[in-house]
Amino acid sequence: MIKNTLENPLKKHFNQDYPDQFQEEPGLESKLTPKPDAGEETYQGSNQLKGRKALVTGGDSGIGRAAAIAYAREGADVAINYLPSEQSDAEEVKKYIEESGRKAVLIPGDLKSEDFNQKMVKKAVEELGGLDILALVAGKQQAETDITHLSTKQLEDTFATNVFSIFWTVKAALQYLKAGSAIITTTSIQAYKPSSFLLDYASTKGAIHTLTQALSGQLAEKGIRANTVAPGPIWTPLQVTGAQPQENIPSFGQNTPLKRAGQPVELSSVYVFLASNQASYVTGQTYGVTGGGFTN
Numbered sequence: 001m002i003k004n005t006l007e008n009p010l011k012k013h014f015n016q017d018y019p020d021q022f023q024e025e026p027g028l029e030s031k032l033t034p035k036p037d038a039g040e041e042t043y044q045g046s047n048q049l050k051g052r053k054a055l056v057t058g059g060d061s062g063i064g065r066a067a068a069i070a071y072a073r074e075g076a077d078v079a080i081n082y083l084p085s086e087q088s089d090a091e092e093v094k095k096y097i098e099e100s101g102r103k104a105v106l107i108p109g110d111l112k113s114e115d116f117n118q119k120m121v122k123k124a125v126e127e128l129g130g131l132d133i134l135a136l137v138a139g140k141q142q143a144e145t146d147i148t149h150l151s152t153k154q155l156e157d158t159f160a161t162n163v164f165s166i167f168w169t170v171k172a173a174l175q176y177l178k179a180g181s182a183i184i185t186t187t188s189i190q191a192y193k194p195s196s197f198l199l200d201y202a203s204t205k206g207a208i209h210t211l212t213q214a215l216s217g218q219l220a221e222k223g224i225r226a227n228t229v230a231p232g233p234i235w236t237p238l239q240v241t242g243a244q245p246q247e248n249i250p251s252f253g254q255n256t257p258l259k260r261a262g263q264p265v266e267l268s269s270v271y272v273f274l275a276s277n278q279a280s281y282v283t284g285q286t287y288g289v290t291g292g293g294f295t296n
């Protein structure tokens, strides 16, 4: 049931210290404590995306999982991409999509390869019978406080995952997208208020902001919209895999005006809105879901 009573945003979700914890990249949602709310039990759809065909990268966990579940509950068939080691998280999402009466397609593989990006799009189109929504949510984030210790491998992997894969996926997908289709990328508050220990990651998020604006200009005459979502601190597996200096984990998110981390489900409606006909006059924009940090 949708609750229509007033809910205090400070108290709506978990607002205590998180237990200190660490996982190797890319981490598993099933091993996070407490488990994030990606809408599994809470997101209710209303046919806003009936019959659409969506590809969600990073759809196994965190924000991508929330988008994938919401899209299915809104009536879309959904393909999700993730790394092979995340198969168990992906199987859970498949179950939620299928319980919504929609088709789920699992496409494991590494977005750092251009060849894989092309294969992913081709498989999504073949299995879904087309493509209307590209939600590009996958991302890599590793903290490094000293630029002289930032390895070229980390730099290349972070840019390939976060930025190059967007170019490669969009290039491969454009031939299938039609007027009314939507591309949604995922930037971050880090594009606007960068942390000094996220030099490479924050730079990729700035690039995503800018490339999405430029892309929206190219695609407008085709009737295809491109927007980006800028999350603040959200409780997801990424955060406990070295994305933060480890001492930041217990109080994660408490330095925002709303004094807690967000949960993935708090982004669901934004990914749905930007994909839907409701956003017919919205392109080239950034939507912040930050707990109060400014994205400008």
Ligand code: NAD
Pocket: 026, 027, 057, 058, 059, 060, 061, 062, 063, 064, 081, 082, 083, 086, 109, 110, 111, 112, 137, 138, 139, 140, 141, 161, 186, 187, 188, 189, 190, 230, 231, 232, 233, 234, 235, 236, 237, 238, 239
């Ligand atoms: P998450 O760990 O749940 O999701 C990230 C996903 O990226 C992983 O599930 C993995 O499947 C995918 N991924 C990483 N490297 C990949 C690769 N080489 N090939 C294929 N897939 C790969 O964490 P999340 O926080 O939900 O992250 C989703 C997006 O949100 C990311 O782009 C992240 O930068 C962005 N974001 C997160 C926060 C936050 O506080 N959690 C804040 C701002 C932006």
Ligand code: MG
Pocket: 026, 027, 028, 029, 060, 061, 062, 082, 086, 089, 237
């Ligand atoms: Mg994951």
